[in-house]
Amino acid sequence: MSEAFELFTDQWSPKAIARMNDYVVKLVRVEGEFVWHAHDDTDELFLVLEGTLVIDIDGEDAIELSTGDLFVVPAGVSHRPRAEREARVLLLEPSGVVNTGDATTTDLTSAVEWLV
Amino acid sequence: MSEAFELFTDQWSPKAIARMNDYVVKLVRVEGEFVWHAHDDTDELFLVLEGTLVIDIDGEDAIELSTGDLFVVPAGVSHRPRAEREARVLLLEPSGVVNTGDATTTDLTSAVEWLV
Numbered sequence: 001m002s003e004a005f006e007l008f009t010d011q012w013s014p015k016a017i018a019r020m021n022d023y024v025v026k027l028v029r030v031e032g033e034f035v036w037h038a039h040d041d042t043d044e045l046f047l048v049l050e051g052t053l054v055i056d057i058d059g060e061d062a063i064e065l066s067t068g069d070l071f072v073v074p075a076g077v078s079h080r081p082r083a084e085r086e087a088r089v090l091l092l093e094p095s096g097v098v099n100t101g102d103a104t105t106t107d108l109t110s111a112v113e114w115l116v
Numbered sequence: 117m118s119e120a121f122e123l124f125t126d127q128w129s130p131k132a133i134a135r136m137n138d139y140v141v142k143l144v145r146v147e148g149e150f151v152w153h154a155h156d157d158t159d160e161l162f163l164v165l166e167g168t169l170v171i172d173i174d175g176e177d178a179i180e181l182s183t184g185d186l187f188v189v190p191a192g193v194s195h196r197p198r199a200e201r202e203a204r205v206l207l208l209e210p211s212g213v214v215n216t217g218d219a220t221t222t223d224l225t226s227a228v229e230w231l232v
Contacts, residue, residue, distance in 0.1 A: 001184050020159045020188045020208065023139070043136045047163075049184070068117050068165070072136045090163075092136065092208070 001027060001049060005088055007115055012108050014091055014099055015115040024095045026112060031086040035108055037101035038078045042094050045072050051087030056080040117143060117165060121204055123231055128224050130207055130215055131231040140211045142228060147202040151224055153217035154194045158210050161188050167203030172196040 001017070004027055008015055012034060014026035030053065046053065048065045055063045055071060058078035063071050073079045081089075100109045117133070120143055124131055128150060130142035146169065162169065164181045171179045171187060174194035179187050189195045197205075216225045 001186060018161070018186060018188050020161045021191075021210070025161070025186065025188075045134070045136045045141070070117060070134060070141065072134050072141075075137075094137070 001090070004115055005029065011086065012099070013110040014112055016112050017115050019095070020092075022095055023092055024097075024112070026091040026093070027115065028089050028091060029086055030081060030083045030089055033082040034080055035100055035103045035106055036078055036080045037103035038076055039073075039093070039097060039101040040076050042097060043072050043075050044097070045092035046070065046081070047090040047092075049088040049090055051083060051085060053087045053089055054082050054084075056082065117206070120231055121145065127202065128215070129226040130228055132228050133231050135211070136208075138211055139208055140213075140228065142207040142209070143231070144205050144207060145202055146197060146199045146205055149198040150196055151216055151219045151222050152194055152196045153219035154192055155189075155209070155213060155217045156192050158213060159188050159191050160213070161208040162186065162197070163206040163208075165204040165206055167199060167201060169203045169205055170198050170200075172198065 011029045011031050014028040016024045016026050018025040047070045048067055050067050053065045127145045127147050130144040132140045132142050134141040163186045164183055166183055169181045
């Protein structure tokens with residue numbers, strides 16, 4: 001999937017690359033802090049393809065994920081992804097999920113584009 | 117996930133490592149040829165974590181996947197994974213999916229164990 005990352009440079013803007021049943025696999029470049037948010041109706045899967053991703057979890061210890069690490073944020077759990085340096089992350093979510101979840105619409109809210 | 121692979125050595129025997137909604141993420145070591153089979157009710161996602169995986173697809177060209185490559189076999193499509201040397205693969209399927217799909221039960225049919 002490294003070639004796929006060469007097709008875009010914007011951060012926090014997930015690009016869909018594959019559909020599986022009613023789920024969508026997305027790639028995203030992340031750097032800095034995202035907004036705190038939750039997805040009330042679905043779990044969210046993060047797989048770090050390159051770099052280090054920290055996921056702050058409301059009321060719990062932050063999760064630090066390195067290249068090759070995978071974590072599922074349970075539905076309804078408020079969380080904030082962040083990365084000190086740019087990281088490359090694969091996301092899996094049902095189609096139609098908005099990246100900022102229940103957060104008030106922010107500049108970070110991004111429509112999902114298909115990469116190919 | 118490389119540590120997770122150190123916890124087992126058997127091939128073609130997927131180990132569940134995470135649940136996401138009603139889906140299960142599994143890790144599997146593969147080498148040699150699997151059986152031709154299809155999953156009538158679900159797509160199946162393959163992500164190669166290490167090595168090279170070939171997926172023969174009934175009536176189409178075989179798909180060759182290298183480390184970091186991802187492919188979704190559509191529901192109902194007969195396919196046969198194979199690997200000349202051992203490869204490490206991540207699978208995503210709805211919970212309850214049997215690895216050999218609609219193939220007559222073979223020695224390769226494997227109950228999914230949870231790794232942790």
